Amino acid sequence: MLALDKELEARLGLELATKRQEHTDLDAAIRTLLASGIADATLIQRLKKRKLALKDRIVQLERIILPDIIA
Template sequence: MIDYSIFSEDALFARLRELQQDHADFDAAIQALAATPMPDLLLIGRLKRKKLALKDEISRVESYLTPDIIA
């Protein structure tokens, strides 16, 4: 796991954009595979797990960019 506390804000935004693009790429690949006549369900499952891991990573980066609000 990457320690994002040492990243600058600009580096965090760049990493976030990269992760979001990867997430979108996985989504497009999953949709394309699902649309084939005989989809490879094992591959689709692997891609979905990787996409979910990217979503978790995106949330971690966003947590460093969004300050906690103490009520």
Template structure:
């Protein structure tokens, strides 16, 4: 499937936003994991990791849209 120029620009912008959020979440998780936390914060870490994984899946999907199909 070929994207129009406008769709491609929008996809790249969304991809960039998701990558930034993924990177930020990674930093927050690393910080939280490195400091002693009450039990309730473990739930927060779990939720953040789940969000990070969801972002990774969305990033992969958008990247696959931007790579043109290669015919064999």
């Protein structure tokens, strides 16, 4: 696997931090909507799908930035 250059690593690191924050914010929004008792089920379903997509991207970025090292 090729080593990432510093600029690419910085860009990916920034994207990772942004996606993690978005995931956290989305989780809080979903919990708040569910607690309100008046949330639209379709909206919650869309938010959960977005949250899952974010998680997938987070895992992908983590694998790129911190690849498994075979000892």
